[in-house]
Amino acid sequence: MDKNIVSRDGTPIAHESAGRGSVVVLVSGAMSTGATVAPLAAPLSERFRVVVYDRRGRGASGDRPPYAVEREVEDLAALIEAAGGQASLYGVSSGGALALRAAASGLPVRHVAVYETPYALSEEDLRERARYTERLTEALAEGRRGDAVELFLRLTGLSEAVIEGARQSPLWAGMESIAPSLAYDDAVMGGGGVPVKLLASVPAPVLSIAGDASPAWMREAARAIADAVPRGTCRTLPGQTHMVEPDVLAPVLAEFFTR
Template sequence: MDKTLSRDGTAIAYRRRGQGPPVILVGGALSTAATEAPLARILAPRFEVVTYDRRGRGSSGDSGPYAVGREIEDLAALVAAVGGRASVFGVGAGGALALEAQAAGLPVDLLAVYEPPYTPGASGAQFKACCTARLHRLLSAGDRGGAVELFLSVTGVPADMIARMRRAPLWRGLVSMAHTLAYDDAVLDDGTIPAERFASVTARTLVVCGGFSTTRARLSAHALADALPRARHRTLTGQTRELAPQAMAPVLAEFFARDVYLRQAS
């Protein structure tokens, strides 16, 4: 993997695949560049696809203290590494990070997000506050496995499956990234959609959700699309929170193909 330095000197590890207009994939909670590799391989024949380890994960560094602004600077360093502009696709909390980055001025013309886990409404804010408090208690107590289990249970993974995951080799890797769950939690702030801040998002944006996702996720995606100045919404039939790369790739290819036109017209 290649590395670039973020503004605070943190090394961010990334990998490029393919040739064409640059597309950066921003992973969600407990994901690494390897998590996004299947989607990257499908898109690579048409785009230069960049996957990366967000700070605190995989081969990237983790200079502290954490701040959302530092993760925005990480993404800005990657955009600079691919020529100064890029299209971006973010999954889950990675989608929220991509939106925050564009609202802060990241040079992105086209932005797609899949189910950023906002929890709008009074009950949603209360739920998010409860989860945040529990997460920080677990991490402060050094219970990294408990923090991972909390995240998985909140996202709908059944208890018996979590028990099987605890016995599987992948569990060690998840636990090694448990501290970054606090980073994703910070990106989501209080869980509400920051409509006032997102009024600054200038990129054409595609907000996607799964047809079989939870009612909360689908309603949140619609609300997010309504809050963004230049957004449209799309539902992928048959998809859930566990997005299939084969289902998402053609949607992104069609959407990001507009980047070619935008670059030629500018």
């Protein structure tokens, strides 16, 4: 990231942009930085000015307690203002929940596209999310960053063997370094259920996407988002999982953002 803007509370937010045209801001999900969505910026920048940023508390961006979801919405407001005053948003996973919250807050957002925003649909899943929130809060309060990362990885469905392998990976230290931001994504998800009232207040057109190789509940959550917003469309991408291929996703986003 080669530039900083200062958010309303004084937090520096690192970002970079590429391309020309109408603005598209890419919003990453949990355990990720702007580098995670940067591969998508390359194909999109052929038609748009694409802004990639590190969400607060991760990468090259700063942080300033106490955290509130509203601060992350203000970060997006500052980015949009610096980019010309209007933008479309794309959010992946919990970044989709942040993009939807930003649009519902009244920011000048033209379109919102989200990929596999993991809202829980069943009572059992909601109870699991509540247990995760409790244990995550405890682990972070006690400084057990590695345990916090493990909790998140279990929530995503990874096996104990895969998690143990991750602990031995050179990438583990980087994961621990941004573990406190897991609490931010948990707050953005707002308890985990579909926020029907909030989604009903999103004025922009919304495209909710899922991969057909992902678990069925991901596709059901994508449909629930499209049904809850006033101007929603749902789309399924053949052969795609939660780790969607940028070259498959980019044409779908480009078509939506140019409507």
